[in-house]
Amino acid sequence: MIETLIFLPIALAVLILIVRNNTLNIVVTTVYAAVLLTVSIMLYLTPASFTPYFRCDDLNILFLLVLAAVFFGVAVFIIDFLRKNEAPAKSQALFTANLLVFIASMTGVILSTHLALLWVFVEATTLSSAYLIFFSHSDASLEATWKYLFICSIGIAIAFVGIIFLSMGLGNSDSLFFDDLYAGASSINPFWLKLAFPFMLAGFGTKVGFAPMHAWLPDAHSESPSPVSALLSGTLLNAALLGIMRVNKIMTLAGMKWYAENLLLIIGFISIFISAVYIISIKNYKRMLAYSSIENMGIIAICLGVGGAGFFAAMLHLAAHSFTKAAFFLTSGNILHRFKSKNIEDVRGLLKADPTTGWLWMICFAGIVGIPPFPIFLSEFLVARTMIGAGMIVPLVLFLFLLTINMAGIGKAVLRMSFGERVEDADTHRAGVLSYLPQFAFIALLLAMGVTLPQFVQTIIQKAAALL
């Protein structure tokens, strides 16, 4: 089955580049998204290990399901996006081919059982997503792509330094399989392990978008087409985070839990602080969503740093954030399509101009800041309760304070855009139904998770958290 997940999309990408037909691009993307979703669900039902290098365990099945579901929604959205796009056939073919390779490399990051292989796939995600960000060929997108490539390549180099340090500290074995690293964690030289962890945290953290390595993230998310922003935020950040989680487990098993936890807490707090600082006076709504991604990644880092029930919160938050943010970014694409501006100032009276988009915008806002029926409320509540249990009162106060600032910043912008009198529309025609369907599906999924937390969702998250 591994052939389907890694090699099929690469083969399809080659086919697309040769044929260069726009209808084929759309068909292939949608069909592959459906295949990925089906295979992921089958893997969930009957876990299977493919080869020594790729395996589906209780932890990465959650990531795979999230990736497949988000990509399926984005693929439905992309039908309209590609159909209405006026770019030349060559650009469209390049876009679709890069998209498929991007998905394949994220699947590779998620499924790999070997630290070096995971690193190689993280590098592949960077290379394959560069063209997706550059797709509009504007000066701004060129700048965003350059920053993305350069900052992430330095991050990947730093992560590699971390892997070298880890190899220097290996005791009797020289295997970098996660299973062997976990089994031999106590025999790894603590000096090298302590040196390696910050490098890997900073390196993979660059891809996750942790502050202060986040400089690429707002630019890339705001300049890329909205479906790409949804994929970057909803799936790429998770995939890189999986690398940090795997390495964090080595630290726990080697008896350096406190060291890793404190570093994660520090980096998490810096992230939500930075996002709060920028989000409160933000002018561009796509950049606002990007800073919100930094905030949510920071929250997940804090959940991991708190430990215990925090792991469950981290996994729940990760899944909930992906679906909410994907819906949010896709909706922002609809707004951009109608108003032709990314400035919050220029958008007014969304509810009157286009009620569907307006309500989606408001609901996504409720979802991302964690208003009760949505699962982000559950995860934030859970981590707050765990912090009280651990006696971390001062960090808790700071955490809630920064979350409130973030909430105020996003709320101010969203309400300003939604209400008010409608402005002269540059483009009055409504987007097709496919530009709304994925968002509704994501929101339905979120409500199902938030209101009842179905047993099987709970089991997936619990099993994943148990492996952290």
Add this chain to the structure above:
Amino acid sequence: MIQFIIILFGLTMLYVSVTTRIESYIKAIAAQGVILFLLVLFDYGTTHLANLIFLSFETLAVKAVAIPLFLIYIIRKNGIFREVDPSITNYSSLAITTAIFAAGFYIAYWTVGAVSNIRPFYFGISISTIVTGLFIIISRKKIITHVMGYMMLENGIFLLALSIAREMPFIVAMGVLLDIFIAVYLLGLFINKVQDSYSDTHIDALAKLKD
């Protein structure tokens, strides 16, 4: 002899830190490629013939010849010859790089007794090369100098991978994958494009996106 070669590797970084001529950067990068080739050939001591052939080809043909030639082609074509107004003066640049190398030597001597599993000299010089590479990226302002700073950083990482005393072939081979980034940067994809859009390839032109 090997130690002398590694010292030469460090000297190339000191040379880069004081020069403003782009061609001197390229010469330093080519020299680093040759030094890495000599190290792979005479000191790496791999037992896999295929690995040895691959690594010597990569260091000599790619790092020491192909990339520098391509760089020279790019700078001649675009008429970039000097790093204009770097963020700090050459004197401070040299002082900082020297301090980084002093720290590198200190680390090298300290690891001799304290840490097993590594070759101390490689380790100290490679750490200081990585830090100097980052420093070059921070303190220079042309896009092409940033890319060259990244190459030096990457050469430092290659040296670091060689400094593991035990043989871990795939770690060294992985370092080669970082060259793909260099290829992407160089192969027209960006340098030429950036050149079209921003006539002076100055990094300040890439500062429109901000909050």
